[in-house]
Amino acid sequence: EVHLVQSGAEVKKPGESLKISCKGSGYNYNNYWVAWVRQLPGKGLEWMGVIYPDDSDTRYSPSFQGQVTMSADKSIRTAYLEWTSLKASDTAMYYCARPAGGGYYHGMDVWGQGTTVTVSS
Amino acid sequence: DIQMTQSPSSLSASIGDRLTITCQASQDISNSLIWYQQKPGTAPKVLIYDASNLETGVPSRFSGSGSGAEFTFTISSLQPEDIATYYCQQYDILPLTFGGGTKVEIK
Numbered sequence: 001e002v003h004l005v006q007s008g009a010e011v012k013k014p015g016e017s018l019k020i021s022c023k024g025s026g027y028n029y030n031n032y033w034v035a036w037v038r039q040l041p042g043k044g045l046e047w048m049g050v051i052y053p054d055d056s057d058t059r060y061s062p063s064f065q066g067q068v069t070m071s072a073d074k075s076i077r078t079a080y081l082e083w084t085s086l087k088a089s090d091t092a093m094y095y096c097a098r099p100a101g102g103g104y105y106h107g108m109d110v111w112g113q114g115t116t117v118t119v120s121s
Numbered sequence: 122d123i124q125m126t127q128s129p130s131s132l133s134a135s136i137g138d139r140l141t142i143t144c145q146a147s148q149d150i151s152n153s154l155i156w157y158q159q160k161p162g163t164a165p166k167v168l169i170y171d172a173s174n175l176e177t178g179v180p181s182r183f184s185g186s187g188s189g190a191e192f193t194f195t196i197s198s199l200q201p202e203d204i205a206t207y208y209c210q211q212y213d214i215l216p217l218t219f220g221g222g223t224k225v226e227i228k
Contacts, residue, residue, distance in 0.1 A: 035217075045157075045165065045208055047217040061216035062122075095164055105212050107155030109176075111164035 002026040004034075004096050004112035011118045012086050019082040020115045022096030030054040033104045034079040036070060037095040039114075048094075050104045051079055059104060086119045093117075123147050123211050127220030133228040138199045142223045144192040144209035152188045153213035159222075160205045168207075169194065201227065 007021040022034060036048040049060040053072035060070070072079040079096060094115050097108035124147040134140050144154065152172040157165035167176045169185035172192055182197045196203055204227060209220040 044222045045159075045210070045219040047210075047219065049216075059215055063216070097164075099212075100170070104215075104217075105153065107157075107167060107170050107210060107212055108165075109167050109170075111166075114164055 002098070002110050004098060004110055006094075006096055006112040006115045009116040009118070011120070013121055014086060014088055014119055016086050016119075017082070017084050018086055018117065019080050020094060020117070022079045022081075022112050024077045024079075024098070027098075027110075029077040030074055031102055033099050034072065035097045035099055035104070035108055036068075036079075036081050037097055037108075038064075039093040039095065041091065041093075048081075050099065053077070053079060086117075088119050088121075090117060091119045122216055123150065123214055123218050125209055125211055125218050125220040127209055127223055129223060130221060131224040131226065133226045134199050135228045136199055136201060140196050140199055140225065142194040142207055142209075144187075144194070144220050146190040146192075146211055148214075149189050150211045150213035153211055154185075154187070154192050155210050155212065156183075156185055156194045157208045157210065158203075158205045159208065165208065196225075199225070199227075 003025045033050040035050045038046045048064040051058045051070040053074040069082045096112040098110040099106040100109040126145045154172045156169040159165040173185045206222045206224045
């Protein structure tokens with residue numbers, strides 16, 4: 001069975017750094033992109049970007065370019081989303097998801113359970 | 122960016138009602154549209170992909186139609202377990218974008 005399992009909830013202070021993870025299993029990991037989606041508290045879904053774990057090729061939404069960094073380690077089937085200096089406005093649920101098919105021009109058919117990030121002083 | 126305008130933002134209906142949600146894209150996206158269901162505290166789940174194809178295992182009371190810039194999502198007979206927020210998303214042009222969501226409640 002195909003799964004994406006994300007790291008646990010985080011509570012951080014403004015200015016701190018953070019790296020959350022998303023581990024894939026049950027499918028040919030190197031043949032699929034991994035997307036990241038943000039959901040602010042009580043709000044809708046926002047596509048942040050995608051990464052191709054096989055070669056770490058990335059596509060960022062302009063809204064998130066420069067705000068976060070996506071990376072991946074294909075040897076352990078894990079993708080990451082990283083912040084160098086968190087802000088309170090980064091407080092949200094973050095999902096990783098797998099675009100169906102071999103490209104990123106697809107809907108996302110498999111989702112992680114989400115990682116809650118809380119940034120508060 | 123392609124704007125996805127979803128309406129209504131919320132609706133209240135009775136069990137057994139037929140309900141319809143619309144999603145309008147700011148430009149032609151062919152049939153590159155997916156519908157998700159999200160229940161509180163859980164990740165989104167695919168219901169319809171390529172505008173009108175039912176995802177495997179999804180009940181047939183869910184359907185989707187449309188192409189170009191106008192899309193419709195229908196629940197033919199609302200069930201208690203359908204209480205959720207529904208989102209459309211286009212995957213024709215980067216950045217991929219979502220509609221604002223429709224929260225479905227029981228009247």
